[in-house]
Amino acid sequence: MSRLLIVGGGPFQLDLIHAARRMGLSTVVVDGRAVAPGLAAADHGEVVDIVDGPAVVEVARRHRVAGVVSGASDAALVGVAAVVDALGLPGPSSAVVDRCHDKLVAARAVRAAGLPCPETEPLPEGAPVEAAIAAVGGFPLVVKPASAAGGRGVSLLDGPGGFDGALAKARRHGSGALVQRRVRGRSLGVEAFFWRGAPVEAFVIEDHYARPFVSPVGHGVPAAVEPALAARVRAAVAAWGAALALSDGAANFDLRVEGGVPTLIEVNPRLGGSSISQLIRAGFGADPAAAAIACALGRSPLPHLKRRAQRAVASRLFVGRGRGPVRVQGDPLAPWRGGDTLELVLDVAPGAPAPLAVDEFSLLGRCLVAGPDLAAATRRAADIARAVEAAVTCPEPTGEPRP
Ligand SMILES: Nc1ncnc2c1ncn2[C@@H]1O[C@H](COP(=O)(O)OP(=O)(O)O)[C@@H](O)[C@H]1O
Ligand SMILES: [Mg+2]
Incomplete structure (x- = not known):
């Protein structure tokens, strides 16, 4: 065996x-x-x-x-x-992992290949920031750690107010801070699979946001992308993959479609987090986990990526402001169980802080919801999130100021 x-x-x-x-x-x-x-x-x-x-x-x-x-x-x-x-x-080498994990190195590699990716500049400690800000075209811009995940330490700034706080927040991750041009346009994700150096499948995923949380709080499939855009996204994934030398395995891309051009925000040479595997399994009947394993064994992942179904499915994180011990009123999940709710989980225990946090937010749980179309599934997922987030609070422990 x-x-x-x-x-x-x-x-x-x-x-x-x-x-x-x-x-x-x-x-x-x-x-x-x-x-x-x-x-x-x-x-x-x-x-x-x-x-x-x-x-x-x-x-x-x-x-x-x-x-x-x-x-x-x-x-x-x-x-x-x-x-x-x-x-x-087969799989991501240290060279590939190091390249993708440093967003400055990744952006430089992609831009050196002439591919769309925002101007990105380092913000070294002790150096003036003005030249870097000018080099990315000024505001609006993004300040982020060179290496982190889940939106931790990332700030989207419309103007200079808050820059110093954003810089301090990005630097707390210890990987150095970057400033990046703010890319406009629709936000999409791609769960791609590479085999023997070539992309063999790419699932396009809608991103859903609930500001002020900076990363997507939800995802949906099938993404409503017309065939011409889907083809451009697939071509972009192939080109970015070649520039970064992705070879075997899953790769999760974040992109924005700016003026019709898919523009890379970041790529991680692994399966996507945030219930993406469950979303793809429920939406398309494909098995991303099995596909990633096949790639790791040098086998074709294609049998596991076959689209056996097409169903509208939305995922959603439950997010609370504050990092303190969690209070839960009643059973907020009860009204939402069954029917089109495919998954409904609270990841917190009352009286204890949430095990997962992103900056000043606690991650409370998540749901996965099917629907007659993606808009309906997304609405229901948002309704569930609103109800759960109203019933679960996580204030700061008394006496501790908010960061
Ligand atoms: N240059 C950018 N332009 C526009 N939005 C951005 C940019 N960089 C990051 N974002 C937004 O912030 C989110 C988190 O940033 P990202 O670099 O993906 O960090 P993480 O690795 O923590 O996910 C992205 O999903 C995107 O919505
Ligand atoms: Mg990201």
Whole structure:
């Protein structure tokens, strides 16, 4: 039986572990935390720090794994890439992971290839910021950490007010801060799969926003993109993938369609987070987790990416302002269970802070909703979010000022 190494054993990796089992593989899972649920779910679970490349490689060699993969975790990609490099397996190499994880390096690589990606400049500590701001065309602009995820540390600024606060917020991530031209236009995501250096499938996903939360709070499929735009998005994904040398595996792209031109915001050489795999499975009957595993084993992912259905499905995060202990009134999920609600989860326990947070916001839970069309599914997902967010509050602990 072939053995697959899954780097990271958190709740969001369980999908991969189950897919591997369905594919008849034996699973080796590593995670630094002994309580990670994936360790118990695996055939062989080992407590190993996932960013300790040599330690992850040692496990891979000892188990003679045939492939290595991770879900939506950026940290886990460090371990994945170390194994890809050391054992010569298909997947994102350290060069690819490092390039994508530094948004300045990625933007420079894409722009050097003549492809659409916003002007991006570093904001080194102690250096004046005016030249960098001018180089990206002035305001409106975006200040962000060179490396982070989930919108953490990202600020969209219309004018100079708040620049210093935005810079301090971006720098808190320790990866350096960048300033970037603010790209206008519709926001789309693409869940793409590369095999032997070429893109073999690309699912286009609508992004839904609820300001002031900076990242999408929701996603929807099928995206309402006319065939000509879909073709331009696919061509852009292929060109960006070539510029960044993406070769085997999933890649999640953020883009905006500016003046009809798909323009890259960022790409991560892994499956998308935020329930994207569940969304694609519910919307198209395809199996992104199995496809990512096939790529990792050097097999074609295409059988797992076949569109067996087309259904309108929207996902939505529940987001609360504040990072304090969570209070829940009644059972806010009760009215929404059943029917077209495919998934409905609170990720918080009353009395404790939310386990996941983005800057001053707590992530409270999520839902996945089907509908007769995407607008209806999106409305229902937003209605659920409004009701849950009204019933679940997470104020700052008393006495602590808001950041
Ligand atoms: N240059 C930009 N122009 C317009 N919007 C942007 C830009 N950069 C980021 N954004 C918005 O902010 C969100 C988060 O930024 P992103 O760089 O994707 O950070 P993360 O890696 O944390 O997801 C994006 O989804 C997008 O909506
Ligand atoms: Mg993003």
